[in-house]
Amino acid sequence: MRIAVSSDMDEPPARQLVDDLRRRGHTVEVFGALRDGDRADWAWSAEAAARAVAHGAADQAVVCCWTGAGASMAANKVPGVRAALCADAYAARGARVWSDANALALSLRTLSGGLLAEILDAWFAAGAEQDRDAEDRANIAHLDAIGSTAPATGQTATTEHATAAGTPAGSASERA
Numbered sequence: 005m006r007i008a009v010s011s012d013m014d015e016p017p018a019r020q021l022v023d024d025l026r027r028r029g030h031t032v033e034v035f036g037a038l039r040d041g042d043r044a045d046w047a048w049s050a051e052a053a054a055r056a057v058a059h060g061a062a063d064q065a066v067v068c069c070w071t072g073a074g075a076s077m078a079a080n081k082v083p084g085v086r087a088a089l090c091a092d093a094y095a096a097r098g099a100r101v102w103s104d105a106n107a108l109a110l111s112l113r114t115l116s117g118g119l120l121a122e123i124l125d126a127w128f129a130a131g132a133e134q135d136r137d138a139e140d141r142a143n144i145a146h147l148d149a150i151g152s153t154a155p156a157t158g159q160t161a162t163t164e165h166a167t168a169a170g171t172p173a174g175s176a177s178e179r180a
């Protein structure tokens with residue numbers, strides 16, 4: 005897989021992440037503090053990695069900062085990117101199976117060597133289960149399409165919004 009990796013800090017866990025991904029056979033492109041001359045702030049670096057996914061230059065992203073919070077927020081601002089901040093293997097598996105996450109956000113503060121390997125094992129072993137949570141995933145896609153100006157998903161979608169972006173699966177108007 006082609007993986008875009010970002011970090012706002014050139015810390016050992018971030019380097020270890022890149023090495024581990026390459027050992028697993030992935031092609032890695034780095035952003036932020038891991039790349040000479042790149043901007044290293046967490047919002048920009050995570051957004052750059054997320055954009056690589058949105059533009060099709062990468063299949064997935066792994067975005068890092070000290071807590072993982074800022075990196076996940078920035079990545080999730082890029083339409084089409086579903087970033088999940090995962091503190092353990094259970095969260096990583098769930099993010100793939102239920103949420104079809106395409107970006108893994110990690111906290112550099114908490115990553116020991118063993119934990120990183122467990123999270124990556126779980127992340128790459130799992131894929132979205134088509135028959136579970138499909139409605140939720142459709143609503144996330146709908147949110148991407150409509151932005152924040154339309155009624156919340158689950159509320160009655162107006163004709164205007166339904167026409168512009170498609171009616172969200174399971175919305176009140178669809179169930180009516």
Ligand SMILES: O=C(CO)[C@H](O)[C@H](O)COP(=O)(O)O
Nearest residue numbers: 046069070071072073074075
């Ligand atoms: O975890 C983070 C954001 O969620 C950052 O890594 C943390 O805030 C440190 O950034 P800086 O050194 O620029 O203050």
